[in-house]
Amino acid sequence: MIQSGGQSMVLDKQGYDELVMYLTQNLTLFEKPGEIKPGAPKVMELIEDVIAENVIRICEQHTELTTEQRSLIVREVDGIVYDLQEVLSSVTDQHVTVEQNAFIEEFAGLVKNLFDSAV
Template structure:
């Protein structure tokens, strides 16, 4: 649905290009780990996606969940060494931006699916 599209490859590349942001920590860290922030941000966007697209059938929702599992796996692989660190405000902002981009990829895929 999205993981086999060029937009997803660009998203992984974007995350990889910003890895330096995750290598350093600072005193403005929140109480949540990077892993928690990542899971919550993506889950929030996928819940919003499914809420907005009431026309989705159960098989489409299942496909989205499987794709999100794959996305989480990819992101956890990229960020494996830092997932347990407290998230800084900048890191949280980047993760939220990436989660929005993931939602946009799904929005576009759903639009193509429904045409």
């Protein structure tokens, strides 16, 4: 079960470090032009939406979570979104390319997996 009281669920775990490495290995996706579909959201909008959807899924799938545990998940996810914002700061206001969209969806799924494992 989730630890509370100063403990982190995922941010101080090896899995999160590996996720950050995965992001840095794929940064070139955000440095090159690509196909942008009409109506594509901006990079940061998509990140926030997709991560939020996954947080909702975590809470729906793990009905045994206490309010404190749900709050911890939200705080840690805020930290992850902040990290993404820092790393991708030069492109957060650009519209996502098809490749970036696929990567962000996959990345958010991996974030969800980290929390699912921690629960």
